[in-house]
Amino acid sequence: MxxxxxxxxxxxxxxxxxxxxxxxxxxxxxxxxxxxxxxxxxxxxxxxxxxxxxxxxxxxxxxxxxxxxxxxxxxxxxxxxxxxxxxxxxxxxxxxxxxxxxxxxxxxxxxxxxxxxxxxxxxxxxxxxxxxxxxxxxxxxxxxxxxxxxxxxxxxxxxxxxxTRLAEAELRALRAQISPHFVYNSLTTIASFVRTDPDRARDLLLDFADFTRYSFRRHGDYTTLADELKSVERYLLLEQARFGDRLQVTLRIAPEVLPVVVPYLCIQPLVENAVKHGLARSDGVGRISIVAHDAGQSCVLEVEDNGAGEDPDRVRRALAGDTDQDSVGLGNVDQRLRTTFGDDHGLVVETAPGAGTKVTVRVPKFAPGVSAG
CATH class of the missing domain: 3.30.450.40 (GAF domain)
Incomplete structure (x- = not known):
């Protein structure tokens, strides 16, 4: 006692x-x-x-x-x-x-x-x-x-x-970074269907309008994975109309992760890079895989291509914000994920020359102060 x-x-x-x-x-x-x-x-x-x-x-x-x-x-x-x-x-x-x-x-x-x-x-x-x-x-x-x-x-x-100000400035830069070539090529592709397949031309034009409306919207720093993937799907439909059988896409999305909140425009740059690198082999077929699955308290999303791959040092410089690197938006997305969810939630990139590229994103299903606007 x-x-x-x-x-x-x-x-x-x-x-x-x-x-x-x-x-x-x-x-x-x-x-x-x-x-x-x-x-x-x-x-x-x-x-x-x-x-x-x-x-x-x-x-x-x-x-x-x-x-x-x-x-x-x-x-x-x-x-x-x-x-x-x-x-x-x-x-x-x-x-x-x-x-x-x-x-x-x-x-x-x-x-x-x-x-x-x-x-x-x-x-x-x-x-x-x-x-x-x-x-x-x-x-x-x-x-x-x-x-x-x-x-x-x-x-x-x-x-x-x-x-926060840096992330906002980078997001504005990312909007401005949407490739003028993509816009031009999309409109050219749509025009090519006007006479031969007017119904498809109309559908593609609506997809293009929805894609650009989402990309340039002015409200909210966050969105749901469902809305982000809808925009990605429209982007891929436009690219598939342009490249035909040269671009093959596989999507496997678990329904339970669709409500997960993510930073706005954090998936599209990864898919844009995958398309770019997946088609880098001029004589081959570009295969893009987008997978999102439930991982307990987190949602894991993987974007993978079978393209030319990349020098890992070059990727590290892109993630560090080296503006001379041409990997579209990787550093931007990585920084905004870390700012939102913490440094444990940056991009994980697996790549090597000739071996394709796989980018993994892990985000918490719920995070304080993070909600879709």
Whole structure:
């Protein structure tokens, strides 16, 4: 019994409980800060930051204006912008005393303000201001530590925003990258059927219209695998009309994976590469296989061709974003998959000269924050 009581004391002492409370409170503030420093995020984070510091009032500002105030004695809010500008100008933590705050209200709990600049990537983006009835070295150090932790969260927000903007820019580039030759050749093929087979020409024209409408749509970063594969099917119908028996396609899609959400335009570039490489042997038949199957918590999709294959080093450079590589969209798709689902979900490419190419995509069936628009 003595051993059990002693063990409980070590695990459940006041120091442990204080640590748990601090970590829990910091965890409550983190999601808002990872959205960046805005009025909305500052308002949500301020009360948790005030709890971390244990002060009567707290303000968050950008480099000029007050974004949020939490706590009592909000008549001091009028001083926050001026104090922020002074701290930004000096670039260091400052302590404002009763003379700086000029407060004559009886019973006011605020007599001092500790103002710490928030530095992100060597830029001062705002300040954290802790208001209290007294100033101490411990409170100054605590304010500095919380400010440094905040800066880390805001850096993560900027990184996330940069990756999102990069993915959006790459998606726009991918839309623009739809081959003009494909458009020209598709329309030429459709025109060739107008007299000999007008019904087929009409159907192909509708497929072309649907394909281009999907490729250039302006809403949503994500789509279902079903919609993505419908667009791929239209693309392949147009290519088969052009190449005839030289292009043979096999599709094996498990119905249960059709609702899985994937980044928009993440399958088509893989199929376009497969067609291009599958037909690289001028005297041969290009065989393209597209397989999607259930793998427990994940969906696995494989695009394979029997074409000329590729130098693995060249593929690695394409996945790394080398714009000199002509593998259509591989680096784009790989980056967007990693941004959406994590670095474990990039493309896996198996290839060698003369051995064809197989590209495997593994995506989770469900991912937080990922839904078809």
């Amino acid at each position: 003595r051993w059990r009581r002693s063990r409980r004391s070590r695990l459940g002492g006041e120091a442990d409980r204080a640590t748990f409370r601090t970590l829990h409170t910091a965890g409550l503030a983190a999601p808002a800060l990872r959205e960046g420093l805005t009025t909305a995020s500052a308002t949500r984070a301020a009360r948790h930051l005030r709890a971390l510091l244990g002060v009567p009032a707290l303000a968050l500002t950008d480099d000029r204006a007050v974004l949020a105030w939490d706590g009592s004695d909000d008549h001091h809010r009028e001083h926050a912008a001026r104090l922020a500008q002074q701290a930004v100008a000096s670039g260091r933590t400052t302590v404002a005393g009763p003379g700086d705050l000029d407060c004559r209200r009886t019973g006011c709990a605020v007599r001092h303000a500790i103002v710490a600049p928030i530095v992100v990537d060597d830029r001062i983006v705002g300040t954290l201001q802790a208001y209290a009835d007294h100033s101490s070295g411990a409170l100054v150090r605590a304010t500095d530590e919380v400010t440094r932790w905040m800066a880390g969260q805001l850096e993560l927000a900027e990184l996330s925003g940069s990756r």
